[in-house]
Amino acid sequence: MAPTETEPQPALPYGTPDSPRIAVRGEAHLEVDPEIARIGITVSARGTDRREALTDLTRRNATALDLVKSYGDAVERVETGAFSITPELTKHGRGERIRAYHGRVHITAELTDFTALGELTTRLADLDLTRVDGPxxxxxxxxxxxxxxxxxxxxxxxxxxREYAEALGTTLAALVELADIGAENAEPYASGRAMRAMSLASAATEEAPPLDLEPQRQHVYAQVNARFTMEPPRL
Structure with missing residues (x-):
C-alpha cells in the first residue's frame, strides 16, 4: 500500500532526482605543543645477601621518589610499577649456588612543567644505579x-x-549523516605516538648541568564522512 500524504515517507539509503545526495569527507591535521611528558625511572641494587640487596633497593627507591615529589605541582603523577629481586646463579662444582641478588623498581613520573623536566631528569640520572628513559x-x-x-x-x-553543490548550480538542503571514521581505529592514549626517547644511566661523580629538552610537537588528526541532500540542480 502506498503511503498517504499524512504518513511519513521512508528514508532511502540513496539519493533521488528530487532529493539528490552528496557524500564528502572532511579532514583536519593540527600540529600543537605537548601538554605532558612522561619519564621512566629504573632503580637498581645488587648484593651478595638477599636482605642487603633488598634494603639497598628500598633506600634508593625512597631517594628517587623523594626527589621526584620535591618538584611539587610540576609533577602531575608518580606511580610505582614493576618490582623484582632476582638471584644470580653461578656454577660451583657439580651444582649451582647463588652468587648475588639483583633488585629493580620501575617508577613512572608525569610532568607538566617542561623547565623542571630537564633538571629532574639530570638529577635522577645522577643517582647511583638509576636509569632514566624518556621523555x-x-x-x-x-x-x-x-x-x-x-x-x-x-x-x-x-x-x-557546498563547493560541489555550487559547481552544480544548487545549494545544500539538509545533513543526512555525519560519521567519525576514526572512531573504530583510534590510537590509545599511551600509544607512544610522536615521542622522543632517551636513556640515561648514572655514572657521573659531579653534579651535571640540567638537560635542555625541546618538547616535540604533537600531531592531531580528525576525519569525518558526511552526507547531505541538495536542491535538484538544473543540468
Missing part, C-alpha cells in the same frame, strides 16, 4: 586540541559539500 611527549585525552581538530574536520566537510 615521552603527549596530549591529555581531554585536550582542547582534539575538539578543535574534530570541529575543523566537520567545517571542511560542509565547505567541500
Amino acid at each position: 615521552w611527549w603527549a596530549l591529555r585525552p581531554d585536550s582542547p586540541s582534539h575538539r578543535q581538530a574534530r570541529q575543523q574536520a566537520v567545517r571542511e566537510a560542509v565547505q567541500r559539500a
Whole structure:
C-alpha cells in the first residue's frame, strides 16, 4: 500500500532526482605543543645477601621518589610499577649456588612543567644505579586540541559539500549523516605516538648541568564522512 500524504515517507539509503545526495569527507591535521611528558625511572641494587640487596633497593627507591615529589605541582603523577629481586646463579662444582641478588623498581613520573623536566631528569640520572628513559611527549585525552581538530574536520566537510553543490548550480538542503571514521581505529592514549626517547644511566661523580629538552610537537588528526541532500540542480 502506498503511503498517504499524512504518513511519513521512508528514508532511502540513496539519493533521488528530487532529493539528490552528496557524500564528502572532511579532514583536519593540527600540529600543537605537548601538554605532558612522561619519564621512566629504573632503580637498581645488587648484593651478595638477599636482605642487603633488598634494603639497598628500598633506600634508593625512597631517594628517587623523594626527589621526584620535591618538584611539587610540576609533577602531575608518580606511580610505582614493576618490582623484582632476582638471584644470580653461578656454577660451583657439580651444582649451582647463588652468587648475588639483583633488585629493580620501575617508577613512572608525569610532568607538566617542561623547565623542571630537564633538571629532574639530570638529577635522577645522577643517582647511583638509576636509569632514566624518556621523555615521552603527549596530549591529555581531554585536550582542547582534539575538539578543535574534530570541529575543523566537520567545517571542511560542509565547505567541500557546498563547493560541489555550487559547481552544480544548487545549494545544500539538509545533513543526512555525519560519521567519525576514526572512531573504530583510534590510537590509545599511551600509544607512544610522536615521542622522543632517551636513556640515561648514572655514572657521573659531579653534579651535571640540567638537560635542555625541546618538547616535540604533537600531531592531531580528525576525519569525518558526511552526507547531505541538495536542491535538484538544473543540468
